[in-house]
Amino acid sequence: MRILWLTLGYVALLLGLAGVVLPLVPTTPFLILSAFAFSKGSPRLERWLVDHPRFGPPIRDWREERALSRRAKWLASIVMAVTLVGGILARLSTTILLVQAVIFCAVALFLWTRPEPLRSAR
Structure with missing residues (x-):
């Protein structure tokens, strides 16, 4: 099961990163999904993503307040x-x-x- 969570996490992360450079691809939902999947498959990757200076704030906002900028x-x-x-x-x-x-x-x-x-x- 861990492999499935990691795969979902990486796919969502790649889609989120694509959203940084492609104007029609959303970033935040994919990062939130990636952090969720990593929380199930790799706490280390989840921690890295949540603590990331650029990608972490929207994830923390969603987790803590269910808020979006x-x-x-x-x-x-x-x-x-x-x-x-x-x-x-x-x-x-x-x-x-x-x-x-x-x-x-x-x-x-x-x-x-x-x-x-x-x-x-x-």
């Missing part, structure tokens, strides 16, 4: 809007666009109802 919320919302517009421009079927829009609205509702981290309110 305003920047993360905006970036996710923009990515969803760009994806939907891209689907329209690609002339995807109306059914696919409607399913996509409903899912994106649900995700946006979830994101924007999460608090912002207390440290960013200071």
